[in-house]
Amino acid sequence: MVIISVICFLCPGMFNSLNATGGAGQIARDVPSNANTGLYCAFVVFGLLGGSIVNLCGIRWTIFVSGLTYSLYSASFIYLNHTSSGTFTIVAGPILGIGAGVLWAAQGMAMMSYPVESHKGQYISIFWAIFNLGGVIGGIVPFVANYYQGDGSQVAPLSDAGYIAFVVLEAAGATCALLLAPPERVIRNDGSYVAMLRHTSVRSEAKEVLKMARNRWLLLLTPMCVASNFFYSYQWNAFNGSLFTVRTRGLNSMLYWASQMIAAYAISLLHDCRSVNRRRRSILSLATIVVLANVMWGCTLVYQVRYTHSPLATGESTDYPHGLIDFTQSQRAAGPMVLFCFMGIVDALWQSFAYWIIGTITNDSQMLARYAGYYKGMQSLGAAIAWQLDARSVPLIAQLAANWVLLDVAVPLMLYVAMHVKDSSNEATCPPTGKHCAKDYSQIEML
Template identity: 55%
Template sequence: MTLSFCKSPLAQTAIISFVCLLCPGMYNALNTIGNAGNISNKISNIANIAIYITLTVSGIIGGSVINLMGIRWTVFSSCLTYAIYSASYIVLAYTESEIYTIVSAVALGVGAGILWSAQGMITMSYPRHDEKGRYISVFWAIFNLGGFIGGSVLFAVNYNFDMVSIVAPVPEVGYIVFVMLNIIGAVCALFLVPSVQVVRGDGTYAVLEQHTDAPNEAAEVLKLFKDRWALLLLPMCFSSNFFYTYQWNGFNGVLFNSRTRGFNTMVYWVSQMTAVYAISFLYDCKLFGRRKRGVLSLVLFAVLANVMWGCTLIIQLGYTHGQLAEKPTDYSGGLIDLTQVRRAVGPIVLFSAMGVVDALQQSLAFWLLGVITDDAMMLSRYAGFYKSMQSLGAAIAWQLGALSTPLLYQLIINWGLLNLTIPFTLYFAFNIAADFDEELKKKKNTTVMPMNFIDLS
């Protein structure tokens, strides 16, 4: 029997946050270190392409799956795909066969689309209007703790590889830890409750009873491709994971030795947690209207992102490749070790700045989506659409990596995509306020008790 305290929006947000900490968080940690902990980036590139191509499809339908099947068991099943994927690298170490890793990557793509749709629905629809920024920050802090823990594991198991010239693969025990954490995440998902049972602190129900069926969900999904809010945010969605290939493999995976890559992973995710906590005060600031909050957040993000990419370009002009089997890196002085303070500080700080910019972009996208509507079923579809378009961009980016596209070209593409998103997002922020004010007026001072509801969760 689920305890009553689990039915509050904050408790449900915390639960889905811990689920994401232990599943997507561990996946992020594995990727942030570069090449999924392998010396070669071949298999990690292929696996990520498979994941994101699959996620492009599963993200679109993920919200509908949640609406039709309920949240608890669908999220539980989705978490198991992360454990299967982590275990595939243990199989790879013993058999040197890449087939299982690629098949498990496809399974992960399906599970991730459903999990992220559930996460988006919870964090965007459960809180009150003046709490959305705080709930996003709670989620982001707990979720990115997963990347920090994963980076700590990878830092610890690689610490003795302290020679500057060494890039060592992650030992098998590291992958075993990842599998165990993924399974714990799946168990945490069983504490999620049916959405219609969630009650806010003011006594209102977060979600009202709404019946749906497969034909209706199919129709609603198709409508997303004509929805002006979804289309305006499409460039932001598309670009929001595009840079991972370059930052994780082409920067962290190329410039640093093994233990420093693990250390950087911890710094990257701590930077994300700090950034989202700080920006949440602006998202929920009652001194400004939603339009001004959205515009100020976008301006802050745009300035910091352009400064970050400009500094990255300066470093990128100093190398073309990392440590290869046939030749060492052409970065001046070779691979960077964290004990080489004068060489390490600048690139490590820059990598942490990449984490800050990532957090600002993704939290802004979620906050903007969250003020479109309070309808949980609609927001689950928006969240799925966001993840789908995000994954389409990521699949293309990982393909660029797999094709060994020069790192300088990858940087230029990422920088260009960043600035392409700004005018569309600015228009979004300027025009959403009036529409949402009308919706708030209709719902003001209404508390509706849900009717009897059968939920498959």
Template identity: 55%
Template sequence: MGLRYYSAMTQVIIVGFVCFLCPGMFNALNGTGGGGQLDTTAGNNANTALYSTFVVFGILGGAIVNLCGVRWTIFVSGFTYALYSGSYIYLNHTGNSAFTIAAGAILGIGAGILWAAQGMIMVSYPREEEKGKYIAIFWVIFNLGGMLGGILPFAINYKKDNGSLADGVYIAFVVLECLGAFLGLALAPPSKVTRDDGSSVVLVKYTNLGTETVEILKLFINPLMLALLPMCFNSNFFYTYQFDNINGALFNVRTRGFNNIFYWGAQMVGSYAISFLLDSPKFTRKVRGYIAFGIVFIVFNAIWGGSLGLNIKYPEPLPLENRIDFKDASRAGGAITLYVFCGIGDALYQSFAYWIIGALSNDNQLLARYIGFYKGMQSFGGAIAWQLAAKKVSHRNQLIANWVLFAISIPSMLYVVWSIKDHSEPIGPKDTNSEQYEEKGIEQAA
């Protein structure tokens, strides 16, 4: 069946390209270590500010999307990514990090709302038996942005082995992120979106501030959400170690971009591969969850074991003149391989987490809140991790913290998988009141 504009698949593809251009570019910039700066302090403090506001607006994001709609929330949020990338041009010329840190805090607001909208679309639009496929399709498109973002600094800084990224790289990021913001307006109102079986993705037509406030508060006494807390907290915590302590601390600037091409490419491979398991009709959903958990468990223990070996060899950042270049095969091979494996692990972890949340319900309004909670708690972990880096906590201690947090999350992950049912509540009847829904001016999935 060909793609229809109002089909669930088309909408997931559109939001995938929005994230390709906005969060994808941010990820590429962040993946260079310290926002591409020689001194990572400003970038680390900006990330702390970013994830601090992301905590609040991640949690509130689902309610904001339910109240304001997906198109305009994504449109406005997209420009906060451009502001953040542009702030590094100012930093390059003044050395003053205040604007970059403030831009990070503003980006946290926008990112919290954008990711709540994205997550709602990705996990509530597909049918139950194809949620893994939709997650993979989104993740592949999204991480194409990271790959492109890796190519830009690699190409522009190819003859500049050390130092901070050139202004041209940041300008390119700003232009692409603005395009992503405008692309958000191409999304259809959820009231008009239908699945291939003819069912509407809209389950509930009206919401208000009071309802959303009560429902957000109820998340903090929901046993399944509380059980997901360790997994949520850990899901962005490990980025700091991967981006700063591996890519940023060991490689020169052009090789960081080179590495990110393969890091984000590996993400595409990981998400695509696990989608076959997550949607497999050969197993019940609970069995699929246990197998996926086992894969994540093995891969992440391998990642942290390999990171320990690399940390023993390079306990702290290499001197600038001794940073590894991709042409130095004897030193680069093992470290780059580990970094690429980190990309696979992240894709497996995030796909597994989104699939778990999507398996808890088919109600898009409820899932918008669940995703907001996930992103908020995820950002809480990210804020702490980036501040540990900013405070110059040793790489070894950061590694230990990552490994311990992963171990702590294991029992609660298993509990949530054990709680998964083969089918969530019914999708619901076709929406026969779309015209009334639109006349009220409500475009959101609420």
């Protein structure tokens, strides 16, 4: 789990950090936004197929190849800096979407199926802490690279050195995948095997993917999945990219992901609290998240009504009172910087709950690979829509409203699922016998 976390720390963690600076470090946001739209469109398809690809091809090489697509995406911005042609970047976006769909399906399968039921919250928090450490460290790159540009108010793209640093770190993350063992060789703390070594094929995986369209729990959680990445384009571009100087965006990115590390650990304590039954834990967790999320969007609205555009959208200075905010302007910076950290907290709580609630449906590793792929696919559908809204310069207040409405539409359905959570999933885990269990499966190779 730590190895998988390090991979995500160096690959999607760096990608998140790059995008959190606003416009992926570019002056104009049209090319990055269009690339991200293509990325998430491909992610929708390969998120849904990713679990089956992992089941068919194994976890090691699928993650390795997928990780390299992150380096390709970051490298495309070096080409953009020198040629002003966005073709390479826009093509690299969908390629990354393919790789990301497979990588996240593998990651979700491991994070939800490897731990015993009483430790699932802890494993999610471990992953989220290491993963977001990538965002923290990645935020240092644009902060340091742009620190000496006067007060940072000059609008300039991230330097080649900054992008090269991202490329190298992401390639290192992909290489770490070669250290992974196959899931069927992984043993839990209680001695039980994680995976049941079962026959699978392209035909059987296709049938299982189609079955997800009739899975009641996944359908109920679909709005939650769609909402889970919808807000990134607004928070990274319309807020961080619109209000702050370039170097302050990098600092904000560091604080955003650091806040997520703390929040993920805090919510894991509730998710794994054995003195409270799992149904009650799920309801308490959801209630906490809903209250904090609505407070967060309410506070954001207070700032949003004060400006309408940003240099990322128009190339002109923002119309926020007194211009862009630099972190050295403590009186102006404190409020919006704290709010941006609060956004990170809500993000971590939402994502942690999403993985945890999906992990309560089953303990079967192959099923969870498909469920994780479904989650990331629907998540990417929302992200694709959101990035296209941003690329088309939809009014910022309308983007905020869309985020807020989508959040509250998902809540009643999430509550219904939370109220039906059982203390233990129906599928039996493999007993600590040294062999893979055969319950309810017809084609099994015994070790």
